[in-house]
Amino acid sequence: MNTGRSLKVLLTSASFDRAYGGIAICVARLATELASTGVKIGLWAPDGSATRSDVLDHSDARIARLDGSLEAAMSAFGPVDVMHDNGIWLSHNHSIAKLCAKQSVPRIVSVHGMLEPWAIQHRRLKKKLAWHLYQKKDLQDALLLHSTAPTETVSLAQAGLTNEIVTIPNGTDIPDDLDLQDKPTRSGEKRKALFLSRIHPKKGLPMLLEAWAALQPENWVLEIAGPDEGGHKAEVAALIETLGLSDDVSFLGALNETETSNAYRAADMFVLPTHSENFGMVVTEALAHGLPVLTTKGAPWSELESERCGWWVPPTVEGIHMGLQQAFNASAQEHLEMGLRGRELVLRAYAWAPVAQQFLEAYNRVISTPLAGRSKGDVI
Template identity: 35%
Template sequence: MKTNTKQLRVCQVVASINEVVGGPAYSVTNLAQSLSELQICSHLFTLDYQNAGKQVPTINVNVHSYSATKLAKYLRGFQPSANYALQQIASCELDLIHNHGLWMFPNLYARQAAVNNNLPLIISPRGMLESWSLRNSWFKKLPAWYLYEQQNLQKAIAFHATSDEEAKSIRQLNFRQPIALIPNGVSLPNLSNLPNREILFKQFPEITKKKWLLFLSRIHPKKGIDNLLYVWKKLITQFPDWHLIIAGPDLIGYQAKLEQLTAQLELQPRVTFTGMLSGEQKASALCNADLFVLPTHSENFGIAIAESLAYGVPVITTKGAPWKDLEGYGCGWWIEDNQQALMDVLIEAIEMPESQRQAMGLKGRNLVETKYSWSVIAKDMASVYHWILNGGSPPSCIQVNE
């Protein structure tokens, strides 16, 4: 196992950091950048899917990005030339490889580079071992499991989980390696310099004089958006001054089905699909929302929840997301994953005085500052890397299987 007495050299491997991919693109790049601020030589290996938006930028990170070929786009990132490049990087520039995500060929390349160069491999499943995710498209995942994914996971010297629930999912599959329990981090916006509501009015005039119920995440069946639409149908006459905004990228064509459902429910005047928002538009949506809702069936973390809290917006989410802290810190609602529970809590939250919602939002901001700042996350992750390479007592974030 290679060690470097001067500066620790770590490579984050992730299938994509293109904006449209959502959560992992931001969490992995922010981790790499935050590690560089701790004097770690920080590398990042990825493919560039140019049809999926720009790549998330980084500072002081050695980004090894390779344009995805047509074959890679249609065959889960299969790109032998990129595999060869990662092998070369690992042979002379790295002490440790940290792989993020499953089921894609770059995740296989990470294991091969680690094994061939005698480097330790850490794997962050990024929610892809949750029971809901395993059931979804299982017929595609089963061949990958037996061809390479099971072996990838077996070769990991340790796992990284972002929640207790994700750690339990790893153990349920009988993997016995140590697990680093470290949440995702959140970039904290400056609340004294935020964009106003008008940024979105020109493109979406129907939201101008309304209060905003915001969904902002990937448009995907696991997010429970259909449940949200069915519930919203029952509430629109009761709350005519509220408007549902559904924002986020659509990688699989699911938004068309949701728009069809919206039309069937005659909800078009009260629902706006914005597509993916970024930059000032995303910040405007988050900081001017009155409530944030993510009725998800499964999340390993839920970065959109943390982002909303960072902007001081109270959150409604289900127990499919590991956010019990919403109740403990008084900054939101953590409910059962069904339509009745969602309707009951929406009525409670909307009828609440605006000042009370704002007070809840400030408690959420305090939660994020305390537990989820990137500086805290990076220090914990760095301590795990050093422990793996140098031994000694395990960091407090490590769970060892008894």
Template identity: 30%
Template sequence: MKILYPIGTLYPSQQGGPSNTIYWMAKALANAGVEVTLVTTNLQAEDKVPADMWLETNYGRVIYHADRIHLLPGKMLRSVWKEMSVCDLVHLTSLFYPPSLLSAFMAKWHKKPVIWSPRGELDEKALVYSFWKKKPFLWLIRSFLKEKITFHSTSPEETRRVRTIFGQNVRVVEIPNFMELPPLVTPMASKPYLLCVGRIHPKKALENLIAALSLSTHFIQSDFSLKIAGDHKNAYGEQLKKQAAELGLSEKVEFLGLVEGEAKQELYAGAYFSILPSHTENFGNVVIESLAQGTPVIASKGTPWHILEVEKAGFWSENTPSLLATTIDKALNSSQDIYQSLRRNALALAHQHFDIKANIGAWIETYQELINNKSNG
């Protein structure tokens, strides 16, 4: 089985979530004996990998092209065309990255099956950004490609969005994001804190979280603080700092900036709860990162994380300030027996449902089925 991944950026680049997600997938597939080929650019990895030469790695055969125009990378596209003839299946990410669209047309020409991962780009609140640029992509996919594509979604809600945009009869395979789980870190002793990790953007509803904390009796009367890890040097970040000050929370809300690597794992491990209050998320890798350190999560009902309550590894809450405050108080008032049970369940949930090494078979089975269907058709 030979799988081709044309992708704009790839680990060690940290430009976007798929850089890591596809890297973890490729590594697990290669370890299982699948022939993996990745064609990418060296964006944000210029000083970390050799450019324009094929590398044999533990995550497959890969080439990082140094292309001057990221949205139209000529060298990358030439390599994709050459590799297309010898692969069995093409896996694309990002609907609105021009090389993905061009790769889909190449695959159609070569009669290769395609699986395409939108990665949340079809969410209503994501589509409104630069919609006039995205509209031609959607029209081309609807008009010429959708019958030849199997879409990949990570949740029932994303499946509904795919079918709303492209039609109820399009093929969709629903597989959650899997991750290479980090080793368990021993937390450093510190004052208790809640944690929010991720992009500082209005869709994350951090203003609702800060307002909720001002309404949380337990939070206000305790030593708990909120740590926010992410690049806050933008207009929304400044708005959040102003809000915290106006609510008298400047001493209890800390903006850490971007935190990566082992420092991020230590941050997760030391947190009492992680919180994802977003208005909407198609998945939320930060939830798995938290669970992998045994830290339970409070996630909003705008995210697909109902499983937190099913598996008793956290809480699934409305994200209005009043209801979120009620959930936070419930979480912080939990007995130590219940809290330690939440931590054990969090770790078990991460390993049983989201560990790429334990679950790569789902992808191998999906790929094989699509390849077989193409051969039989």
């Protein structure tokens, strides 16, 4: 229980390496934002990446980057008010649950889309066994579950979890040196659609490529950026060759922070043809850079339609084909206006400072409410 000293929070993730994707980046950014408000923050990952990750390199915030075993990290950091674990299924998540129970440490779990239907079907038998052996109980024992969107809250309930749930979106860094009105035009050059995410079957690249091949747009090229996962890049490259898209589709590889921003700035639209996302950080990143976004209804982004800043389509080849056709038929001016509306949406709803404040309120709620006074199934 916090008794007046600075709140101490230990944030954990499977990894803080940039190649691990959005979870590594959003947890690290949450850490820096909380630390800037005076919260004492520790970071730990079982692969030791908290001590070496470059996702914290540009922050002046004082953060304890912890190494070694979980027990050693907790001993080095000292007594914590809240353990905030990010992700499920892995052995270290179970170890965190057991240690928190043993030491009576309040535990919050951010599920990060790992109970979404598509994710459950991936390695389904292993997950079914883990669910019954330990994972369901570990989640039931958490004092608070965190979802990033209302759709994920529904998935948690459908999994049979009756915990209190707080819904807080991921935050986004918003470039302040961007002037969309002065974005240079590339006379004679083809316009660029950008995919930037892990190259993983969940991300739906084969659907995008098949839709692209059916349309054969003359004035567009597709750039695919992000780290390969499980050898899926080779499968995607083979499909590009089979579909005859080698002149129109290129790989940029895994990008660092500066390269990522430059890729967004050089693009004319962003595409995420995903089967399933609990949030999709790259969507807000692209919107923050003034790009109209095309993604699927596997991601919780109905705001693309309601705010008129993109296309939200069924997660099928036909759905993506329809969205691409609309995007390709839109003028550069229409794309600019969509980009401006999307950037305004991010400024209004997804900046890091208010997101971190919501987490801080959730932490304080957890440590100030006696366990006996909690009601199950509440949604904050």
